[in-house]
Amino acid sequence: MKPAARKKFAIALGILVLLAIIASLLLPRLIDPNQYNGRMVSELEKALGGRVRMGHITWGILKGLWLEVDGFEITGASAFPLDFKLSRIYAGVSITPLIKKKIVLNHLRLESPDVRLRLQPGPQEAGREQKPPAAGPKSAGIALAIEVEEVLIADGKVRLEDSLTLPGKTVTRDFGDIEIRASNLAPGREMLFDISMKDNAAPGFGAFKAQGSFVGLTDSLALQNPKLTVHATLSGLHTDALKPYLGNAPWVQQLSGSLSMAVNYEGDLRSHHRAEGSVDLSQVAFSYPSLWEAPLPGAETKITYRADLQADDLTVESLEVKVGKFSLRARGGVAGLKTRPMVKNAAFSADVPLRDSVSLFPWKVLGDGAAFVRSIFEGGGKVEIEQAVIPPIDLTEPPATAVALLNAIGSTSRISGVSVEFAPGMPRIKNIDINVRLAEGTAQVQVLSAQFTTVDLPNISGKVGKLFEAPLIDVTVKGPVQVSNQPPEDLAAFFRRCEMEEVNGSADLDAAVVVDTSHPVNVEIRGNVGLRDVEAKSSLSPARLEGLQADLAITPDVAKVTNLSTAVTVPASSSSPKGRFDLQLEARVDEWSRRPAVTLQRMRTSPVALPVVASLVPWEKLGESAEPVKQTLLKGGAVTIARVSLPKVELFNLPKSPALLLPRAKAAAGFAGLALQPFPSLPGFEEVKGRINLENGVLTAAGVQGRMGPLSLPGLNIRVSRLDGRPKVAVQAKGPVQLAATSDEKVEDLLKRYGLKSLVVSAHIDMQGDFDETLHEGWITDGSLDISGVRAETYPEGVVMDNVQGRVTVKRKKGIDITAENIKGQVNQAPVQLSGKILGVGTPNLVVDVKAGAKHLELAHLRELSPALKKLSLAGTVDMDLDVHVPYAAAKNSRLKGKLATRDLSCRLAHMSVEKGDAELNLTGNTALIKQLKMQVNGVWLAATGQVANLAEPDIQLLVTSPDLDLDRLIPAASAEGHEDKAPQDKGGHAPEKTTKTEWPPVAYKTTAHIQVDAEEGRCKGIKFQKLKLDAAYDRGVMKHYDLNLDTEGGRIAAKGSVDLRDPKHVTFTVNPNITSLPVERVATALGISDVSVSGPMSLNGQLQGKAG
Structure with missing residues (x-):
């Protein structure tokens, strides 16, 4: 209210009071104040402007002086922007003070006031030239002092028409149930008041109550050292009532519900204000999708504060925000509030129940880097911020981002009951109890206790950098860890995801872990881990590790495993028995977290059964080519690895063939009881034993022995070099070879397939061979076989070859040289002997120098010892005493000597049957003389005499005679047979064309x-x-x-x-x-x-x- 209006209002009030005093001095019956009604109304209208209506006035002095006005109304007043209407005015006046020219109203009651207050801009005054008031005598105030001891305004209502707050828009509010009580309304006294009212609109300003006092009003109605004290409450203030005053911002429309507040105010109405109060937002909800993902519920939300405004500086002594179990306590100040506001001395503390507080943080503003922090909140627990200090903030140039502001906050906190998931699928580390010191966006952490599922973790300390961006965790772990043999389900599930069915035991940790949450797969670990009495089993293998001991040294680039020892147990399966062996190992893994490369430095085992080894190999990944190896291992035997080391193997770039590792690998092992089946049609090698060694790219096998069915093998020594390609092999076989009689059905079946009923061999071999793939010469061999006894009996005829003895020497380089020394034996008691040499087999310089002899040798018996002869149905008797020397490179120098005679010879070829063949040949020089040759061929008798000279380039002189030469029988017609052979092709359509070259045997071009x-x-x-x-x-x-x-x-x-x-x-x-x-x-x-x-x-x-x- 303007001073002029206030002055006019005081004059009006003084006139009213004066009228009441006058009325009380006159006798009510003698003086009728109503006769002055018109004059009083006129004076009021002149003072206030507008229209004044005053009702019937009555007064009396029966119980003191009193005055009653039946109705009073002021409308259109220019002195103040309101219309005022009262149904009745009642005033009780104290008579005694009147004597002192002082008006004291004991009681003033204004009934049913109806006020229409208009707040609107004054364009007329704003546009009109303001003239200073004319000089005149200074106002002396009201002539008479007026005091009101008690005022009561009851059952009032006010209509507020506000077009000033929101330019261009009028907001109308109706307030009812207005009740105002006041006392001591007098200059120089402490005025007391009690006000209550409510907004009649349902979504309105609610109910307002206020009690207070005011001092500092002088007799001239001026303010001197004023002091206003107010306690006010506002309940049911609906957010819809506030929206018109909050503008058209999108977030304003997202407010809903109602709030309540209370305030205690104390101030001088000038430069010093102090307030303490609370705001209850429990019934308010707020949705702001650009900041918060879901609406903010106002359940149990309360704000309390205590603030002091001194001139241009605001000091918030305390501010507490409680949202459910979340509470925030803050203090601080804003200097230069009206000029350049600067936040200073700001600090806060808080109790943050993490899971309940997820919805309170604007995660969208914090960005994707806050995802890790959010996951911690969602895991539950509590954060107690003991003190957080906010740096000075210039509100005219605030930090560019929320992250920049958060990074500048320093604090000390206690975190309890928190859980953290460092990587997707990894169980949370829970029940974390830590102290945290935050400075410059980095949190220094000291873990007092924590659990990985139910496993108590050792001491942990470290720091978390870039906490509000992409947290970088650097943690040191030191102490023991124990995993029980009955882990909880979540830990067991984690082990299963790591392909581990079982893990238990203890470990001593002294390691550091660095995790960049922006790339959670890049986990950097360094330090030492000692495994003690660990039991483990992987789903990738049936093997179970027991009593595992190992030391692990880990750096960001290298992981080393030393002193690893364990017992490996393998359960029985359908193809292998139960097994157990000891394993010792040392290894290193370079670049283990990025591009792992494994180096096996040392490995050794106790004896391991080969079927057990087979059960550990993932054969399905090796393909069908590995099937023979699998079957070999399953047949039995054992291996003992004394030492194995492998060079660096890059797991991301495996060698195309394991053989490429052999030049740099080292190994030493022994094997026994090995069974091999290299040839399906022959008995396998059994009970093979020996030792192998691999070093400097050379594989050696020493003392290899075994047997092949009933055949005992000699000792073998093998050396193989250039294992990565084009190998060089040296083999030495030396020792006795024994083939004993056996009743093994498989061996008997094998002998029968080769036409033998039994076979016994006793010999000694001394043989060595060399193979070099780079020379393209095949095997180079040199050695001998000393036969001390061979006995064979054919099946089913029962022909016996017995007492075979002698020596055979074989050499092979560019050609094969075979030497037979004193080979003797009997075929069904018919003596047979052979000595000589066959040199240069496979070369143009073949030389045959052989002596052979036999007496009364039945060819029918001999054919049972040779499948080729058996096909010929060879029969008859042969006597021979031959000495043959044939140098094929100089065939003219051949030397033949001896005799060959047959009796009753018979054989059968494809289209030829020979019977009753008698022959007598004499060999001399290089010529074979046919003294007599008589036979029946396909039933045709033929006789021949003559000679064959020079076997290399034969010169044949032959006279053939026949008493009856039936050429139709001697040479069967081949055309019919050929036609029959081709018939199926003709019937089948088109026979495939053959492109084989037709030519005569080479000897045909050398023969005369x-x-x-x-x-x-x-x-x-x-x-x-x-x-x-x-x-x-x-x-x-x-x-x-x-x-x-x-x-x-x-x-x-x-x-x-x-x-x-x-x-x-x-x-x-x-x-x-x-x-x-x-x-x-x-x-x-x-x-x-x-x-x-x-x-x-x-x-x-x-x-x-x-x-x-």
Whole structure:
């Protein structure tokens, strides 16, 4: 209210009081104040402006002087912006003070006031030129002193029409149930008041109550050392009533609910103000999606404060915010509030129940880097911030981000019951009780206690940098850890995710862990870990580790395992028995957290059963090629590893072949009881034992022994170098070889497949061999086999080869040299002996120098010892005493000596059957003389004499005679058989084309021959002939000439010519036939022509030349 209005209001009030005094002095019945009604109204309207209505006035002095006005109304007043209406005014006046020219109202009651207060801008006054008031006498105030001992305004109502607060918009509020009590309303006294009212609107300002006092009003109604004290409460203030005054910001529309507040105020109404109070937001809800993910509930939310405003400086002595179990206590101040506000001396403490406080933090503003901190909040627990100091903040230039502000806060805190998940899927470290000191965005941490599931963790200390961005955790762990053999389910589940079915035991830790939560997979660990009496089992292997002892030294780049020792137990399976062995190991892993490379420095074991080893190998990952190795291991045996070390293996870049590791690997092991099956059709190697050593890229096997069924093997020593490619191998076999009689069904079946019923061998071998793949020469061997006794019996005929003795020496370099010394034996008691050499096998310089002898040797018995002879159905008796020397490179220097005789020889070839063969051959020089050769071939008797010289380039001189040469029987027709063979192909459509090259045997191009054939009679394709004579000369693929003469059925055939056979595909021939009186129908029958219309004798003479192929 303006001073002029206040002055006018005081004048009006003084007039009213004066009227009341006058009325009380006059006798109510003698003086009627109503006669002055018009004058008083006129004076009031003149003083206040607007319109004044005053009702009937009554007064009396029966019980003291009193005055009552029945109705009073002021409307349109220009002195103050309100319309005022009262239904009744009652005033009790004290008479005695009137004598002292002082008005004292004992009681003033204003009933049913109806006030319309208009708050609006004054454009007229603002636009009009303001003139200073005219000079005049200084006001002396009210002539009479007025005091009001008690005022009561009851059952009032006020309408507020506010167009001043919100320019361009009028807000109307109706307040009712207004009751105002006041006392001691007089200058120089402490005025007391009690006010209550409420907003009639449902979503309104609620109910207001205030009690207070005021001193500092002088007699001239001026203020001197004023002091106002107020205790006020406001309840049910709805946020909708505040929204018009808060602007159109989006967040304003997200407010809902109602609030209550209380305040104790004390001030001088000028430069010093002090307030203490509370705001209850329990019924308020707030949603701001750009800051908070979910609406903020106001349940049990209360703010209490105590503040002092001195001139331009605001001091918040205390501020406490409670939201549920969350509480925040703060203090501080703002200097230069009206000029350049600066927050100073700000500090706070808090009790933060983490899980209940998740919804209170604007995580979206903090960014993705706060995700780790949020996960800690969601895990529960409590944070007690004992003291946090906020640096000075210039509110005109605040920090750019919330993170920058938080990083500048320093604090000391106590955290209890907190849990942390360092990586997804990893169990939380829970029940954490720590002290934290925060400075410059880095938290220094001292863990008093913590648990990994139910495992008590050792002492932990460290720091967390960039706490409010992407926390960087650097923690030191030192002390023992114990894991029981019955871990809780969450710990067991963590072990299962790490492919561990079981882990228990203890460990001594002295390590540091660094975790960058922006890249949680990059965990950096360094320090030492000692494992003690650990038991573990991985789901990747059936093996179980017991009593594990190990020392681990870890740096960010290298992890070293030393002094590892454990017992490995493997349960029984369908393919392997239960096993147990001891293991010792040392290893290192370079770049273990990024690109791990493993180096096995040392490993050794106690004896390990090979089936147990097989059960530990992931065969399904090795493919089908590893199946033979698996089956070998499952057959039994044991290995003892004395030492194994492997070079660095990069797990992200495994070598293409394990052989590439061998040049730098080292190993020493012994094996026994090994069983191998390299050849499915032969008995396997059994009870193989020996020792192996690998060093400097050389693999050696020493003392290798075993047996192959009933055959005991000699000792073997093997050396292999260049293991990574193109190996070089040296093998030495030396010792006795024994093949004993056996009743093993598998061995008997094997012998029977080779036509033997039994086989006994006793020998001694001394053999060595070398193989170098780079030389492309194959194996180079040198050694001997001393046979002291061999006995074999065939199946089913029962032929016995017995008492075989002798010595065989074999050398191989570019060629093979075989030497037999005094090989003797008996075949069904028929003596057989062999000595000699075969040199240069596989080379052009082959030399055969052999002596062989046999008496009355039954070929039928001999064929039972050789599958090749058995196919020929060879039979008959042979006697021989041969000494053969054939140097194939100089065949003319061959030397043959001895005799060969057969009796009743028989054999069977593809289209040939030989029977009743008797022969006698004498060998001398380089010639084999056929003294006698007589046999029946396909039922045709043939006899031959002659010789064969120079076996390398044979020169054959042969005379063949036959009493009845039936060529149809001697040479069966192949055309029919060939047709039958091709028939299925013809029926099947297109037969595949064959591109094989047709050529004669090489010997055909080295042979020369002179053949004569005489036959008394014979037959060829149905044509009978007599007195056949053939004289032919053959020279290295060319039949230089032949002369054929024969008689046939009243005619005669003679022919001379030559044939070039060197190219089987292009055979050229020349023939000079001389045929006389040969029946045409016989020729047609011979040519396969069944129906001939021509008959009679035919003669032919001339020369024919042609080509066939």
